[in-house]
Amino acid sequence: MPKKITTHDVQNLLRDYQLDHxxxxxxxxxxxxxxxxxxxxxxxxxxxxxxVSGPTLMALADVAMYAALLGExxxxxLAVTTNLNINFLRKPAQKDVIGEARLxxxxxxLAVGEVTLFSDxxxxxxxxxxxxxxxxxxxxxxxxSG
Amino acid sequence: MPKKITTHDVQNLLRDYQLDHxxxxxxxxxxxxxxxxxxxxxxxxxxxxxxVSGPTLMALADVAMYAALLGExxxxxLAVTTNLNINFLRKPAQKDVIGEARLxxxxxxLAVGEVTLFSDxxxxxxxxxxxxxxxxxxxxxxxxSG
Amino acid sequence: MPKKITTHDVQNLLRDYQLDHxxxxxxxxxxxxxxxxxxxxxxxxxxxxxxVSGPTLMALADVAMYAALLGExxxxxLAVTTNLNINFLRKPAQKDVIGEARLxxxxxxLAVGEVTLFSDxxxxxxxxxxxxxxxxxxxxxxxxSG
Amino acid sequence: MPKKITTHDVQNLLRDYQLDHxxxxxxxxxxxxxxxxxxxxxxxxxxxxxxVSGPTLMALADVAMYAALLGExxxxxLAVTTNLNINFLRKPAQKDVIGEARLxxxxxxLAVGEVTLFSDxxxxxxxxxxxxxxxxxxxxxxxxSG
Numbered sequence: 001m002p003k004k005i006t007t008h009d010v011q012n013l014l015r016d017y018q019l020d021h022x023x024x025x026x027x028x029x030x031x032x033x034x035x036x037x038x039x040x041x042x043x044x045x046x047x048x049x050x051x052v053s054g055p056t057l058m059a060l061a062d063v064a065m066y067a068a069l070l071g072e073x074x075x076x077x078l079a080v081t082t083n084l085n086i087n088f089l090r091k092p093a094q095k096d097v098i099g100e101a102r103l104x105x106x107x108x109x110l111a112v113g114e115v116t117l118f119s120d121x122x123x124x125x126x127x128x129x130x131x132x133x134x135x136x137x138x139x140x141x142x143x144x145s146g
Numbered sequence: 147m148p149k150k151i152t153t154h155d156v157q158n159l160l161r162d163y164q165l166d167h168x169x170x171x172x173x174x175x176x177x178x179x180x181x182x183x184x185x186x187x188x189x190x191x192x193x194x195x196x197x198v199s200g201p202t203l204m205a206l207a208d209v210a211m212y213a214a215l216l217g218e219x220x221x222x223x224l225a226v227t228t229n230l231n232i233n234f235l236r237k238p239a240q241k242d243v244i245g246e247a248r249l250x251x252x253x254x255x256l257a258v259g260e261v262t263l264f265s266d267x268x269x270x271x272x273x274x275x276x277x278x279x280x281x282x283x284x285x286x287x288x289x290x291s292g
Numbered sequence: 293m294p295k296k297i298t299t300h301d302v303q304n305l306l307r308d309y310q311l312d313h314x315x316x317x318x319x320x321x322x323x324x325x326x327x328x329x330x331x332x333x334x335x336x337x338x339x340x341x342x343x344v345s346g347p348t349l350m351a352l353a354d355v356a357m358y359a360a361l362l363g364e365x366x367x368x369x370l371a372v373t374t375n376l377n378i379n380f381l382r383k384p385a386q387k388d389v390i391g392e393a394r395l396x397x398x399x400x401x402l403a404v405g406e407v408t409l410f411s412d413x414x415x416x417x418x419x420x421x422x423x424x425x426x427x428x429x430x431x432x433x434x435x436x437s438g
Numbered sequence: 439m440p441k442k443i444t445t446h447d448v449q450n451l452l453r454d455y456q457l458d459h460x461x462x463x464x465x466x467x468x469x470x471x472x473x474x475x476x477x478x479x480x481x482x483x484x485x486x487x488x489x490v491s492g493p494t495l496m497a498l499a500d501v502a503m504y505a506a507l508l509g510e511x512x513x514x515x516l517a518v519t520t521n522l523n524i525n526f527l528r529k530p531a532q533k534d535v536i537g538e539a540r541l542x543x544x545x546x547x548l549a550v551g552e553v554t555l556f557s558d559x560x561x562x563x564x565x566x567x568x569x570x571x572x573x574x575x576x577x578x579x580x581x582x583s584g
Binding site for chain 1: 236258
């Protein structure tokens with residue numbers, strides 16, 4: 001049986017694979033086919049009007065989903081995003097952005113999930129994302145003994 | 147203040163505009179930025195392998211979202227779908243399909259929502275949809291007095 | 293080497309698998325990672341305002357892409373659509389709809405393509421679709437000898 | 439009649455609104471409902487395996503489409519992306535990325551287009567994007583006399 005994956009494990013993998021946006025993305029919660037990630041927004045992620053840039057939102061969504069997936073299938077560095085669809089809903093505030101990811105399906109070859117993005121402390125979503133990950137063959141063996 | 151829209155009101159509008167798929171789509175629940183719709187699956191909606199066709203799922207999602215929107219903005223016949231994104235997750239059973247729609251945003255010009263589709267009685271979703279509706283100018287006045 | 297697939301071969305497979313919408317979808321052209329399909333629009337596919345229904349457009353796009361894919365990988369009945377994203381651009385006229393499908397990638401496990409939909413004889417597109425197909429393992433062997 | 443918009447005009451607007459990714463995105467061609475943009479890839483845009491990051495691709499696609507739109511409707515700074523759908527097709531090389539954007543529709547309220555992304559010099563696309571922009575009311579007046 002694979003060992004339970006922790007936020008710490010995922011954070012380390014993201015850093016090793018340079019997916020944590022130079023330390024700006026933190027995984028805050030993991031498990032139950034879900035994950036919560038925070039983008040610590042700096043000046044470089046803002047746009048005129050003191051809003052957060054679109055690529056920042058997309059990057060957070062992608063990483064939050066990836067974290068949720070790693071929590072289920074183990075530390076598989078080679079899963080790749082094949083599709084990402086984002087609806088921008090409201091102008092984000094000049095604040096950290098929170099991504100709440102939830103897996104809808106984890107198959108042998110594909111995983112699909114959705115991520116809702118919020119400005120920290122605000123209940124109305126700023127964006128909604130669905131994305132698909134392709135899982136490499138034998139990825140399920142990761143962390144398995146024998 | 148606009149009068150409260152009921153499932154009955156929406157069902158009538160769908161029938162009048164031929165959007166109920168010849169009586170196969172029923173609105174079961176409405177309100178709170180959400181709606182539940184049922185596709186009463188007949189032989190003509192099946193595919194080999196006794197599964198429900200993709201267009202049937204897409205049609206249900208579209209109508210469920212439209213119902214949720216009508217519940218919020220009133221009986222506006224002219225709202226049009228501008229974008230629909232569907233992820234097919236599992237093979238549907240040879241059963242009715244249920245669509246649970248939830249609005250993510252209702253703006254002046256655009257409404258965005260998501261719909262999760264289930265085979266009746268099965269907790270695992272068969273498909274997930276996001277879609278966007280364009281709301282015609284002055285649509286918000288529908289049902290308003292004066 | 294697999295034999296060259298013809299429009300006739302694909303049309304037969306679509307009919308056998310009940311994917312030709314009761315004879316309403318015809319494959320008109322095939323080859324070079326592309327396909328053209330026609331939806332022969334009948335009364336049952338119209339909506340008030342003498343326009344063609346959204347599900348009709350989605351069904352045509354899905355089949356046109358599938359035809360283009362079969363033209364490349366051989367007559368694989370088990371490929372399944374995993375994602376379909378449609379942008380509705382203009383109100384279709386009360387005419388046949390033409391779908392021009394083009395494959396963007398045919399991988400071992402996934403194929404991705406786009407389909408542009410036109411009202412017959414009108415150069416402005418009525419909708420644009422991208423979709424992804426999952427190709428079953430060993431599907432490439434279809435039609436191969438020994 | 440609005441004056442013809444040049445790549446220079448668009449480049450200036452992108453810089454003023456901090457949309458040029460610190461000078462990394464250059465508009466190379468503009469006109470005829472289309473635009474070509476280049477992302478000058480630096481170390482910070484790479485990922486392990488010497489590939490270009492997903493957010494870099496998404497940022498380029500968004501800006502290329504925006505440039506194509508500005509070429510048609512004039513220098514409207516307030517158009518906002520409402521939806522972006524990306525299919526990742528092939529691993530990009532460690533090279534500049536080129537985005538070829540083409541508008542599918544420019545309406546009064548919404549513009550829809552597609553962008554195909556290539557590694558510089560390689561004919562096979564690395565990603566394909568469709569996106570939708572919301573055009574602010576009266577945006578069409580930009581650059582108009584009177």
